[in-house]
Amino acid sequence: MSSPILRLVAQRILLGLVLLFAVSVLIFAGTQILPGDVAQAILGQSATPEALANLREQLGLNDPAWLRYMHWLWGILHGDFGTAQSSGLDIASSIGTRLKNTLFLAACAAIVAVPLAVVLGLIAVRYRNGFVDKLISGLALASTSFPEFFIGYVLIFVFAVHWQIFPSISTVDDSTPFLERLQAVVLPATALTLVVLAHMMRMTRAAILNVMQSAYIETAELKGLKPFDIIRKHAFPNAIAPVVNVVMLNLAYLIVGVVVVEVIFVYPGMGQYLVDHVAKRDVPVVQAVGLIFAAVYITLNIIADIAAIVANPRLRHPK
Amino acid sequence: MADTKANSGKLLDIRNLRIEATVYPPGEAPKTITLVHDVSLTLEKGKVLGLIGESGAGKSTIGLSSMAYGRGGVRITGGEVILNGRDILKVGPKGVRALRGREVCYVAQSAAAAFNPAHKLIDQVVEAAMLHGTATRAEAEKRAVALFKKLSLPNPETIGERYPHQVSGGQLQRVMTAMALCSEPDLIVFDEPTTALDVTTQIDVLAAIKDAIRDTHVAALYITHDLAVVAQVSDEIMVLRHGRLVEWGGTRQIIKEPRQEYTNALVSVHEIEHKEQQPGTTPFLSVKNVTAAYGGGHVKVLKNVSVDIYPGQTLAVVGESGSGKSTLARAITGLLPPEEGTVTFDGRPLANRLADRPKEDLRQLQMIYQMADVAMNPRQTVGTIIGRPLEFYFGMKGRERDKRVAELLDEIEMGKGFVDRYPAELSGGQKQRVCIARSLAAKPKLIICDEVTSALDPLVAHGILKLLLNLQQHEKVAYLFITHDLATVKSIADSIAVMYRGEVVRYGSKSKVLTPPFDAYTDLLLSSVPEMEIGWLEKAIKGRRMESAGN
Numbered sequence: 001m002s003s004p005i006l007r008l009v010a011q012r013i014l015l016g017l018v019l020l021f022a023v024s025v026l027i028f029a030g031t032q033i034l035p036g037d038v039a040q041a042i043l044g045q046s047a048t049p050e051a052l053a054n055l056r057e058q059l060g061l062n063d064p065a066w067l068r069y070m071h072w073l074w075g076i077l078h079g080d081f082g083t084a085q086s087s088g089l090d091i092a093s094s095i096g097t098r099l100k101n102t103l104f105l106a107a108c109a110a111i112v113a114v115p116l117a118v119v120l121g122l123i124a125v126r127y128r129n130g131f132v133d134k135l136i137s138g139l140a141l142a143s144t145s146f147p148e149f150f151i152g153y154v155l156i157f158v159f160a161v162h163w164q165i166f167p168s169i170s171t172v173d174d175s176t177p178f179l180e181r182l183q184a185v186v187l188p189a190t191a192l193t194l195v196v197l198a199h200m201m202r203m204t205r206a207a208i209l210n211v212m213q214s215a216y217i218e219t220a221e222l223k224g225l226k227p228f229d230i231i232r233k234h235a236f237p238n239a240i241a242p243v244v245n246v247v248m249l250n251l252a253y254l255i256v257g258v259v260v261v262e263v264i265f266v267y268p269g270m271g272q273y274l275v276d277h278v279a280k281r282d283v284p285v286v287q288a289v290g291l292i293f294a295a296v297y298i299t300l301n302i303i304a305d306i307a308a309i310v311a312n313p314r315l316r317h318p319k
Numbered sequence: 320m321a322d323t324k325a326n327s328g329k330l331l332d333i334r335n336l337r338i339e340a341t342v343y344p345p346g347e348a349p350k351t352i353t354l355v356h357d358v359s360l361t362l363e364k365g366k367v368l369g370l371i372g373e374s375g376a377g378k379s380t381i382g383l384s385s386m387a388y389g390r391g392g393v394r395i396t397g398g399e400v401i402l403n404g405r406d407i408l409k410v411g412p413k414g415v416r417a418l419r420g421r422e423v424c425y426v427a428q429s430a431a432a433a434f435n436p437a438h439k440l441i442d443q444v445v446e447a448a449m450l451h452g453t454a455t456r457a458e459a460e461k462r463a464v465a466l467f468k469k470l471s472l473p474n475p476e477t478i479g480e481r482y483p484h485q486v487s488g489g490q491l492q493r494v495m496t497a498m499a500l501c502s503e504p505d506l507i508v509f510d511e512p513t514t515a516l517d518v519t520t521q522i523d524v525l526a527a528i529k530d531a532i533r534d535t536h537v538a539a540l541y542i543t544h545d546l547a548v549v550a551q552v553s554d555e556i557m558v559l560r561h562g563r564l565v566e567w568g569g570t571r572q573i574i575k576e577p578r579q580e581y582t583n584a585l586v587s588v589h590e591i592e593h594k595e596q597q598p599g600t601t602p603f604l605s606v607k608n609v610t611a612a613y614g615g616g617h618v619k620v621l622k623n624v625s626v627d628i629y630p631g632q633t634l635a636v637v638g639e640s641g642s643g644k645s646t647l648a649r650a651i652t653g654l655l656p657p658e659e660g661t662v663t664f665d666g667r668p669l670a671n672r673l674a675d676r677p678k679e680d681l682r683q684l685q686m687i688y689q690m691a692d693v694a695m696n697p698r699q700t701v702g703t704i705i706g707r708p709l710e711f712y713f714g715m716k717g718r719e720r721d722k723r724v725a726e727l728l729d730e731i732e733m734g735k736g737f738v739d740r741y742p743a744e745l746s747g748g749q750k751q752r753v754c755i756a757r758s759l760a761a762k763p764k765l766i767i768c769d770e771v772t773s774a775l776d777p778l779v780a781h782g783i784l785k786l787l788l789n790l791q792q793h794e795k796v797a798y799l800f801i802t803h804d805l806a807t808v809k810s811i812a813d814s815i816a817v818m819y820r821g822e823v824v825r826y827g828s829k830s831k832v833l834t835p836p837f838d839a840y841t842d843l844l845l846s847s848v849p850e851m852e853i854g855w856l857e858k859a860i861k862g863r864r865m866e867s868a869g870n
Contacts, residue, residue, distance in 0.1 A: 215432035222386055223420035223447040237437035313436055313482045 004318055008309050016302045023294040024076075028069045031283050041281060042085055072287075081288040086280040091288050094273070097174060099292065102269035105185050105262075106254035109192035113254075114247055117197050121204025121243075122236065126228050128209065137205075140198035152191045152264040159187060170265040188265040192258060196250040203246035207239035214238070241308035248304035256293040330403065330505055330538050331362040331385055337397030338380050338389065338562075354380050354393065355562040364505065365536040369553035369570070371546055371585070373776035374747070377562035378542045382508045385540060386423045387415045403505065420447035424499035428511040430491035434483035440494055441479025448502040459501060466497035469534065470527040489520035493527050500535055507532075509541045513548060517639040517803060518847040525551060525849075526860050544776060546585055547849035550574050551856040558582045574851050584778065586851065591784055591810035595829045598814065602627035603797070604651070604765060609660035611650045620646045622821045623660070628765060631791060633798040635808040635829075637844065638818035644801045647818070648767045651799070652684055682712045685758035689770035691750035695742045701728075701753050702738035708760040727756040730793070731786060748779035752786065759794065767799045772807060784810055805848050809833070817841050 039055040040047070056062055060071070075082060081091035120140065124133045143151070160168035170184040211217070212235055220234040259271035270289060277285035309315055338355035355377040362368050370378040383390060384400055387407045399406045407418060424447065427433035434443060445459035454462060460479070467475035470493040483491060492512055499507045512528065513521040529552050532539055543549050549556060549570075556573040558565040558581065566579045577583045604627070611621040620643045628634050636644045649655040651662055653673035662669045664683065670676045685708075688694045695704055705724045709715040715723060725735050731752040742750055751771060758766050768787070772780035788811060790796065800811055808815060808829075815832040817825040819840045825832055837845065846859050 215427060215429060216435040218390070219425070219427065219433045219443075220435070221419070222388060222425040224416040224418070224450060225420075225446075226416065234435050234437075238435070311437075314484050317482050317485060319485050 005309060005315055008315065009306050012302050012305045012309075016298045020295055020298050023298075024073060024291055025069070027287050027290045027294070028065075028072060031287055032065055034283070038085065038283060041283070076288075076291065082284040084277065084282050084285050086277065086282045086285075091285055095270070095288060095292065098268055098270050098273050101172060101267065102255055102258070102262075102271070104181065105188055105192070105258070105267065105269060106251065108182070108185050108189040109196070109254050110251055112189065113193040113196050113250070114200065116193070117200035117247075118204050118243065120197075120201045121208065122228070122231050124201065124205045125208045125212065125231050125235070128205075133205075136201065137198075140201045143194040144196075144198035146194075148191060148195055148260045149264055151194050152188070152261055155187045155191055156264070168265070170267040172268065185267070188258075188261050188267055191261050191264075192254055196253060200243075200246055200250055204239070204243050207242040208235045211235045211238045237311070240311040244307040244311070245304045248300040252297045252300045255296050328363045329361055330364045331360075331540075332401040333358065333360045333381070333384065333398065334401070335359055335398040336381065336384055336395070336400065338377065338384065338393060339396045340389075340391070340393045353562065355384075357398065358559070358562070358564050359398075360557060360567070362506070362538055362540065365538055366555070367532060367539045367541055367553045369541045369543065369549035369556040370559060371543055371549050371556060372559035372565075373544060373778065375561065376559040378559050379510050380562075381559070382510055382540045382542045383425075385506060385508060386419050386425065388419070417451070420504075421451040421453065421502055422504055423506045423508065424502060424504040426492075426495050426499050426507060426509045426512050429515050430495040430512075431483065431488055431515075433495060434491060436483055438482075439479065440481055440483065440486065444479060444494065444498040444501050447498070451502060453502055462503075463497060463501050466500050466531070467494070469531055470494075470497055471523075472497075489516055489524055492516065492524050496524075496528055496531060500531060500537065503535070504537060506538045506540070509539055509543075511543050514543065514545070518805070518849075519639055519843055521548070521849075522847045522856070522859060526856060528552065529856065545849065546574065547851040547855075550851055550853060551849065558585065571853060574853075591781070591788065593788060593810055593812075596629075596632050596813045598627070598632065598828065599629045602629050603665055604628040605663045606647070606651060607661050607663065609647075609650050609657045609662065611646055611655050611657045613655075620821050621650060621657070624818075624821075624823050625660075626816050626823065626826065628797050628799060629813075630764070631795040631797055632813040633791070633800050633811050635800045635802060635812035635815045636818060637802060637805060637808055637815060639803060639844075641820075642818040643821040644803075644818055645769055646821075648686070648769055648799065648801060652686065652767065678712065682708075682761045683764045684767065685761050685763040685765070686767045686769065687751070687754050687758050687771050689773050691747065691754045691771075691774075692742060694754055695750065697742050699741075700738065701740050701742070701745075704742075704753060705756045705760055708757060712761050723760070727760055730759065730790065731756045746779075747775055748782060751775065751783055755783075755786065755790070759790065759796070762794075763796060765797045765799060767801070769801045770803070771800075773802070773804065780807070787811065805845060817844065 038059060039052050039061060043051055043055060060068065063071075072082070079092055081095065083089065084091055084094070120136050124136045127133045156168045159166045166186045167184060168187070170188055172181050172184050176184070208231060212231075217230060217234055220230045225233070256270070258269065259275055261267070262269045262271045263275070270292070274286065274289045277289070335357045336355055336359065337353065337357055339351050339353050341349050341351050343349045358377070358381060360368065360381075370382060372378050380390070380393060384395055385402065387395070387400065387410075389395055395408060398408075400408050402418065403422060407415065410418075434440065441460060441463060444463045445454075445456065448454045448459040448462070449456055463479060464475050467478055472478050472490055472493055478486065478490075478494070486494065496512070509528065513524050516524060525548065532552065539552075541549055541552055546556075553570050555568065556570050557567040558573065558579070560581055566573065566577065566582045568578075573582060574586055577586050606624060606626045609621055609624045610619065612619045624643075624647060626634060626636075626647075636647060638644050646655060650657045653669070653671065653676055656671040664680065669680060673681075702721070702724050705727055706715075706720050709720050709723055721738075724738065728735060728737060733749060733752055737745075737749070737753075742753070745753065754771075755766075772783050775783065784807065787798065791798065798811070800808070802808060812829045814828050815826070816823045817832065817840065825838055825841050832841070833845075843863060846862060849855065
């Protein structure tokens with residue numbers, strides 16, 4: 001690795017940190033604008049003014065906003081997200097298990113969806129504008145166009161109710177062994193795969209088709225390479241950057257955007273946790289989950305940027 | 320491969336080849352046009368046949384048919400292409416793949432675009448040989464290194480480890496030739512392999528290709544629009560026009576005793592008699608000690624350049640790519656503000672930055688570019704394009720503007736019928752004429768012509784040069800004529816500035832600059848221009864005093 005690459009990568013990581021910091025300010029400020037405060041929320045409408053004043057003093061709510069922000073940030077940097085108002089539980093430990101579940105489900109979906117989307121994209125390019133291409137595009141677009149809950153219920157109806165191969169409820173806990181866990185997420189992971197497949201497949205197809213116009217594709221053709229080898233060996237390496245970008249966006253979606261699927265399959269992930277606590281107006285939890293989701297987005301996009309930098313031979317091997 | 324087929328030494332036999340394509344003209348129904356009309360040719364083993372003609376003559380299309388390949392939507396619809404004793408139009412996709420890269424290899428015009436930027440050179444060079452099983456990886460690499468050596472590439476052992484962007488254009492072109500030779504084919508199709516190179520680099524690559532052809536006994540189809548180049552490498556020459564055969568004969572016969580009028584037009588030297596004008600007393604535009612740089616002063620591309628331009632005269636700026644010719648134009652127009660030095664116009668200094676110049680100054684300096692088609696808005700008609708400066712600089716409107724547009728069209732020898740046409744409907748030469756009319760519309764004192772004839776066929780370029788000279792006489796406009804082509808310079812210039820690596824190495828009136836004794840660089844430039852004479856290449860290489868910069 002040469003220095004320009006290291007510099008660019010360091011630059012991206014630094015930018016990501018700055019961005020994350022800015023998001024934390026935004027999240028904190030956003031919750032400050034909401035009417036009412038934490039003391040009011042905890043004690044309810046019928047609280048006496050004395051009790052409210054006492055609790056505010058106790059929670060440090062009388063401090064200026066920037067000081068409370070610093071306390072909050074300092075706690076997060078030390079792994080302390082505070083306690084949930086509604087249940088009094090430590091947020092960090094409740095999130096820990098749920099984040100693990102969410103990542104597991106997302107990973108299962110991604111391991112199937114990403115290679116499948118790329119390979120389907122390659123095949124679509126090979127038979128471009130032909131029957132196979134149209135079939136792949138049509139099916140992928142159809143699966144994306146159906147709402148997630150519809151796909152989820154169809155899967156439950158076919159595989160859980162009719163054939164009874166997989167469970168319809170994907171409840172897992174810390175003691176669930178790996179294989180059982182895997183069996184539990186088959187249906188939600190399939191639903192998610194069907195949702196994200198088309199986007200990545202279409203992008204792969206478009207990026208490679210763009211490269212297929214290049215003169216070096218003609219060179220490869222005139223060397224006598226098979227059409228699929230040309231796409232795999234000569235076109236795909238030059239289309240990696242846009243493909244990685246859209247893959248990362250979809251991975252981010254798999255982690256932060258799966259509320260509906262989690263609810264349908266009763267899967268204890270981050271999405272359900274967030275929705276529950278939004279309903280309860282539990283501000284500390286919403287802040288914590290919001291920040292984690294932002295971190296996931298930013299991290300994945302940094303990875304996409306770095307992959308695009310590393311995939312460029314001009315940056316990897318300067319003159 | 321060569322030993323398996325005996326066919327009385329005939330390697331390639333193309334009979335009545337017909338090639339068609341479907342075009343989609345805007346606003347009309349798609350129609351089929353014929354690109355090649357029943358052309359036949361034969362090529363013996365180890366011989367070189369030059370295919371020459373202007374763009375649209377079908378020479379590349381015919382060349383690629385020897386690999387059963389049609390570029391874009393091009394279809395081979397008739398005739399036979401017999402290679403090594405069989406018709407390759409009838410062998411099916413698998414049979415075609417088996418011959419491409421093994422029996423016939425291809426060298427493209429732009430090696431920079433034809434190499435995959437994502438892979439090392441060596442991987443691409445040995446790919447075909449390994450794919451067809453003619454060599455193991457180790458054998459193929461050994462062969463490649465030997466070829467790199469033969470083509471006199473620097474560091475032949477290690478150059479293959481580089482990526483395409485790490486190697487210069489002239490070197491890449493030689494690596495591409497090595498790539499074609501690596502699978503030891505019977506035939507190589509060279510498609511304008513030196514056209515994109517500087518003259519000084521072209522001569523090296525040409526010599527390398529010629530040596531390689533001689534030593535490996537490979538047969539070749541050499542496609543080019545430059546007769547002087549093809550005369551150096553070919554045994555026979557075939558002249559094509561509009562997809563039809565014009566004349567086919569031995570190299571000596573074609574260039575010495577052409578039988579067809581069209582061949583004669585190609586062969587005859589296109590020098591325009593242009594009497595040099597003596598510089599007047601005061602130049603209207605002076606560039607004084609200008610230094611300019613890109614990247615915030617890091618890359619100096621112009622070093623202390625001073626030139627003068629006199630009213631109604633032409634200053635030609637010549638040099639290789641990267642010598643700073645176009646940068647000089649950018650500095651004069653204010654697109655790249657100089658770091659040091661001044662540009663004076665009519666006795667007063669011009670603002671360095673384009674944004675600081677008044678409209679009147681902008682009007683006085685106009686530009687014409689190499690790529691006429693990208694210099695025009697494809698969605699505007701010719702009338703709108705030429706009318707725009709009239710509205711912008713003179714506030715002309717309606718009938719007055721239309722009248723002036725018609726006059727300008729007349730001046731560029733195009734009729735009124737072109738007013739409503741779109742750029743896509745014009746030929747390359749017509750497009751460049753419209754660009755000239757647009758710049759004239761501003762009634763400037765100076766037009767900067769940046770390689771305006773480089774993308775055009777010789778005969779069309781000839782017409783453009785004549786037009787420019789005529790216009791100069793009528794309109795008393797001066798030209799700053801940027802070019803790498805010395806023949807053009809001789810036809811149009813009054814004074815010449817030779818540039819090399821950002822500096823003016825020779826400057827003066829045309830007769831002075833082109834009269835010996837020459838400095839080493841001017842000598843190299845002059846001696847590198849191909850001449851239509853058999854054996855010129857060897858003589859030129861022997862007589863050289865310095866190596867080309869190889870940019």
